[in-house]
Amino acid sequence: MAYSTMGLVLSVIATALAIFLLPGSLELLILSIAGVLKQPKTPCQAKTLPKMAIIVPAHNEEDGIADCIDSLRNGIGTCKDTDIVVIADNCSDGTAARADALGVRVLVRENTEQRGKGYALDFAFRQLLDEGYQGFVIVDADSRVTAGFASTFQQALGSGLDALQCRYQLLNAQTSWRTSLQHIALLGFNVLRLRGRQKLGLSVGILGNGFALSRDTLLAVPYDATSIAEDLEYHLRLVRAGRKVSYIDTVTVLAAAPTQQQGASVQRSRWEGGRFRLIADEVPGLIRAVLAGHWLLLEPLAELLLLPLAFHALLVAVLLLLPTGLAIAGGLLYLTVLLLHLIAIFIVGHCGWRELKILASVPFYLIWKLALLPRLWRSMDKNAAWERTVRETNDHES
Numbered sequence: 001m002a003y004s005t006m007g008l009v010l011s012v013i014a015t016a017l018a019i020f021l022l023p024g025s026l027e028l029l030i031l032s033i034a035g036v037l038k039q040p041k042t043p044c045q046a047k048t049l050p051k052m053a054i055i056v057p058a059h060n061e062e063d064g065i066a067d068c069i070d071s072l073r074n075g076i077g078t079c080k081d082t083d084i085v086v087i088a089d090n091c092s093d094g095t096a097a098r099a100d101a102l103g104v105r106v107l108v109r110e111n112t113e114q115r116g117k118g119y120a121l122d123f124a125f126r127q128l129l130d131e132g133y134q135g136f137v138i139v140d141a142d143s144r145v146t147a148g149f150a151s152t153f154q155q156a157l158g159s160g161l162d163a164l165q166c167r168y169q170l171l172n173a174q175t176s177w178r179t180s181l182q183h184i185a186l187l188g189f190n191v192l193r194l195r196g197r198q199k200l201g202l203s204v205g206i207l208g209n210g211f212a213l214s215r216d217t218l219l220a221v222p223y224d225a226t227s228i229a230e231d232l233e234y235h236l237r238l239v240r241a242g243r244k245v246s247y248i249d250t251v252t253v254l255a256a257a258p259t260q261q262q263g264a265s266v267q268r269s270r271w272e273g274g275r276f277r278l279i280a281d282e283v284p285g286l287i288r289a290v291l292a293g294h295w296l297l298l299e300p301l302a303e304l305l306l307l308p309l310a311f312h313a314l315l316v317a318v319l320l321l322l323p324t325g326l327a328i329a330g331g332l333l334y335l336t337v338l339l340l341h342l343i344a345i346f347i348v349g350h351c352g353w354r355e356l357k358i359l360a361s362v363p364f365y366l367i368w369k370l371a372l373l374p375r376l377w378r379s380m381d382k383n384a385a386w387e388r389t390v391r392e393t394n395d396h397e398s
Contacts, residue, residue: 007324014327017319021330024306025337027299031196032337032344039195042246046158050134050215051081054150057120058086058141062093068141069102075149075251082150085128086141089120095141117208118230122223129218137212143255144171145210152251153212163238163245164212165204167191167252179257180358181365185309187349188341191249193303195348198247202299203239206231210253217243227281228274232304236282239300240289272308279304310369313338 054072058065069084076082084104088096090112099106109123125136135157139145149166156164168190173183194204208231213223221241225234238245286301306312316338320331346355 014322014324018330023302025334027302027306028341029337031193032341034199035192035196036344036347046155049154049158052135052154053128053133054084054137055124056086056141057117058095059089060091060093061141062095062098065099071144075145079150087120087124118226125223134215140209143253146252149251161246162217162243166210166248168207168210169254171254171256177361182257188345192348194247203244204247206235229278
């Protein structure tokens with residue numbers, strides 16, 4: 001009897017886990033296949049070029065803001081009607097003075113009750129909309145951009161697109177085993193999945209850095225997303241409003257990942273804690289909306305149900321360890337999807353032997369992610385503060 005009861009419990013757990021992993025695994029499979037296919041071209045021929053602001057949200061970035069501004073100026077080149085605007089948000093250092101001395105416009109924001117990137121961007125948008133800007137590009141203060149960055153965005157916005165997201169990759173992908181693994185993961189999250197959505201005609205999403213919004217989009221959907229995961233939150237509002245984010249694969253924004261364990265722990269906990277908070281807040285409403293026939297919300301719902309890849313892989317491993325036929329079959333199926341996703345990442349990212357070797361550190365990475373769970377839980381709080389990532393010298397984050 002005890003054995004039968006235990007078997008029943010294991011079967012129920014296996015069934016529940018297999019059902020839970022199904023939407024995310026389907027999302028991963030479909031986007032991986034679509035992502036490796038030949039991509040449609042994003043319209044980038046404008047009849048008239050819009051007046052554009054490149055907005056740099058900065059929190060205590062005195063040491064690194066000059067490098068970012070220098071990179072943006074190179075990315076602007078001869079592009080006309082394009083201004084750099086730095087938001088010095090709740091800074092306790094000389095960020096504002098440093099940016100001002102470099103000859104760019106600075107908006108200073110002080111509000112200790114409303115802290116976070118979402119508040120800072122909303123503050124800037126409200127001011128700049130009144131000044132006739134037609135397009136807004138957001139670049140974090142720790143970032144660098146590639147040649148042709150501004151003109152590509154200006155042409156795409158001038159062609160009438162609602163919103164845009166360019167490639168977002170790491171500056172220091174080869175610094176450590178952790179940044180190398182993060183580079184591979186971001187090739188999936190920031191490149192492959194966006195290519196897949198673009199191929200399928202879906203809104204590709206916003207990654208928080210290297211994205212742009214048209215004036216009409218901001219007027220229709222104000223940027224009042226204030227959670228830790230404000231980019232994901234705002235994208236859901238865009239899709240609900242019938243707006244679409246298109247992908248630009250020809251220019252890139254690059255930012256440095258923290259290499260020290262403390263900085264990496266802060267960053268990952270904040271990002272993923274914010275994502276889990278958004279899952280708790282948004283998934284029930286998205287399910288109701290999809291059941292009511294709002295099919296455009298189906299993919300954003302599936303994206304949220306797909307947990308951060310490390311946690312998804314851990315749950316697949318748990319399923320494989322359960323001693324039932326369903327668990328083993330489901331686990332092998334989902335493991336195959338993960339392997340196909342990895343192959344697609346290597347194809348799209350032109351990865352080689354070095355990236356293949358770094359995969360040997362995946363078990364250590366998963367153990368590290370499990371150790372982050374207490375900090376991640378704290379980051380899920382709706383009132384969690386915008387915590388600045390501590391990086392090594394010359395590493396900064398907006």
